Amino acid sequence: MRICIIGGGLTGLSAAYYLSRTYSVDVLEASAETGGLLSSSPVHDTNIERYYHHCFSGDAHLLALMDELGLAADLTWLNGSTGYFSEGRIYPLTTPFEILRYPLLTLRDKIRLGLLTLRAGKYRASSYDDMTADAFILDTCGRHAYDSFFAPLLRSKFGDWRHEVSAAWLISRIAIRSDRGPQGERLGYLRHGYQSLITALSDAVRRNGGAIHTGIPAHALEKTEEGTWMVNGAPYDAVVSTVRPSILTSLGGPSLPEIPYQGAACVTMGLSRDVLQGIYWVNVKDEAPYGAVIGHTNFAPFEWYGEHIVYLASYFRDRLPEGHEERMITDFCNRFSVSRDEIRWHYMTTDTAAGPVYTTGYRNLIPPYEVDGLYCAGMFSSPNYPERSMEGSVAAAQAVAETITSREASRD
Ligand SMILES: Cc1cc2nc3c(=O)[nH]c(=O)nc-3n(C[C@H](O)[C@H](O)[C@H](O)COP(=O)(O)OP(=O)(O)OC[C@H]3O[C@@H](n4cnc5c(N)ncnc54)[C@H](O)[C@@H]3O)c2cc1C
Known part of the structure; x- marks a missing residue:
């Protein structure tokens, strides 16, 4: 056959x-x-x-x-630390202490978010297919947590689609990212x-x-x-x-x-220094041409590469905006106080079929x-x-x- x-x-x-x-x-x-x-x-x-x-x-x-x-011997389990960037500052959000200290959410927001994370694995995600993520968050965590925490994440991940995304997607996303220890998420990477x-x-x-x-x-x-x-x-x-x-x-x-599918555009850069305070995954709260800055060498050991490797992650609907690579790099340099000569090399990868949109x-x-x-x-x-x-x-x-x-x- x-x-x-x-x-x-x-x-x-x-x-x-x-x-x-x-x-x-x-x-x-x-x-x-x-x-x-x-x-x-x-x-x-x-x-x-x-x-x-x-x-x-x-x-x-x-x-x-x-x-x-x-390949089992090449699989390494590493800690994925996270942070949130807002108005010129990176707020680390990995350890319980860092989360408690985070000033952009109230204590009530944090308790509701904590409960949602604990419960996420117990929901039957597919039963929430007809409910929007917006409605679910407003219901479980309230308006303030929605505006100051979830809205920027949804905007950066789904852009114009964000209000149509289902609660099923959100719940499964939270559940999958809940394997956390005090040093962050336990994530696997191949040598x-x-x-x-x-x-x-x-x-x-x-x-x-x-x-x-x-x-x-x-x-x-x-x-x-x-x-x-x-x-x-x-x-x-x-x-x-x-x-x-x-x-x-x-x-x-x-x-x-x-x-429905969306496209992804990702800039990969080799930098001469770490600009993310040792954090792997930094979500960007403010409106920017990318939604997250990912410090690959704050996850996989720096020694494997000999330089700091960073991704700028963005998604787009239908067509990639003109001049996107330059706009992402210029914004990154300004926002993270990086000078051009600290970027040793960079390239952008795009794909119009980067994944379905779970409306x-x-x-x-x-x-x-x-x-x-x-x-x-x-x-x-x-x-x-x-x-x-x-x-x-x-x-x-x-x-x-x-x-x-x-x-x-x-x-x-
Ligand atoms: C930015 C980003 C980050 C991700 N991060 C993670 C992660 O951390 N962990 C995780 O588990 N997953 C992650 N994923 C998801 C993961 O990469 C995908 O789910 C997986 O690689 C999809 O594989 P696929 O073969 O189904 O699709 P694709 O990789 O899209 O493969 C489809 C192939 O078909 C080819 N093709 C298209 N048209 C034709 C044609 N007419 N004839 C022949 N070939 C054709 C394409 O060139 C392509 O090679 C990420 C995805 C993206 C975009």
């Missing part, structure tokens, strides 16, 4: 890995390299993700896959970056006889009379699409519900793993609801591979 997998991101490569153990697999990847949102660039003698990444202790499928691929996961998956697929074609987009899909699908004119017994549903439909694939009612848009004889799995699949993640990609890939395998078994 010949299977075509469209997309060589984490979902596509994981699906190829599971399926290539039994079937003949071809992966088509539009870009010059594999990895998709999890791809990396070389820095000195290691690699760094184009978009900041870490994993969580509850990522069962991802951790099992890394184990299977022999040579997540590029080693992409490389290990690709190597395993090739060892199993699969082929990975980069720089070859799927540009046309056609259904045959037998009910199977052709990709770029080539017949396959099964096709797995991991790309955004609207792209699949535009290529001639089955019609799927329109899932209210999203749950009803999730496509099944098989639609009209074509298989699909990706950031839009149920394991990625209500927040996409590496764990969700691996879980969706495993589920679609099992769907194909059991469909084949029932044919025998």
Whole structure:
């Protein structure tokens, strides 16, 4: 049986890995390299993700896959410290003492926020799919906490979409980020970056006889009379699409519900000094062209890179604003008192399909793993609801591979 997998991101490569153990697999990847949102660039003698990444202790499928691929020894659990930047100051918000001292929330706000964090794991997030995050926060934490804490976070993450985002997304986001000790969140990172996961998956697929074609987009899909699908004119017994549903439909694939997506633009910089007071993740409260400044080397050891690596994280709707990279860097220099010559290098990475926007009612848009004889799995699949993640990609890939395998078994 010949299977075509469209997309060589984490979902596509994981699906190829599971399926290539039994079937003949071809992966088509539009870009010059594999990895998709999890791809990396070389820095000195290691690699760094184009978009900041870490994993969580509850990522069962991802951790099992890394184990299977022999990467367990490279997985390091590190402390992710956090802070909030407002009006020229960084407020550390990692330890209970720092949180108590934080002046921009009242004691009442802090108690309500603390209770919400403790309870987040107990809510059934999907039951809140029809409620907006705004309504949920106002109800549980009140107006002051909404205005001074949540509103800037929602604005930076979802921009114009922010008032449409569901409480299901918010609750799961809080729950996933609640694995905290006194020194911060416990977050996982691979010694040579997540590029080693992409490389290990690709190597395993090739060892199993699969082929990975980069720089070859799927540009046309056609259904045959037998009910199977052709990709770029080539017949396959099964096709797995991991790309955004609207792209699949535009290529001639089955019609799927329109899932809203947003784009991401991320500047990566090498700096000559730490400008974040040793903090990993600094959310920016004031209106800025980026929503968070991420000090990668305040998380992964500085010695691995020999310079301070910082990301500026931003999301956009539809189209990237003109001159965005320059605007982000200029703002960062002004806001964080950094001079240009302290930035040794920088580049910006953008992707218009950086993730679904979990608006209210999203749950009803999730496509099944098989639609009209074509298989699909990706950031839009149920394991990625209500927040996409590496764990969700691996879980969706495993589920679609099992769907194909059991469909084949029932044919025998
Ligand atoms: C800024 C940012 C930060 C993140 N941080 C984290 C984190 O800390 N922890 C975490 O768990 N997750 C994180 N994620 C999420 C994680 O990166 C994704 O969930 C995961 O990588 C998605 O993989 P995917 O294969 O489904 O999609 P993608 O990576 O988007 O892969 C899809 C692939 O399909 C290719 N493609 C598109 N069209 C075609 C075509 N016509 N033909 C062939 N190929 C095509 C694309 O080039 C791409 O390579 C983050 C994402 C972003 C954007």
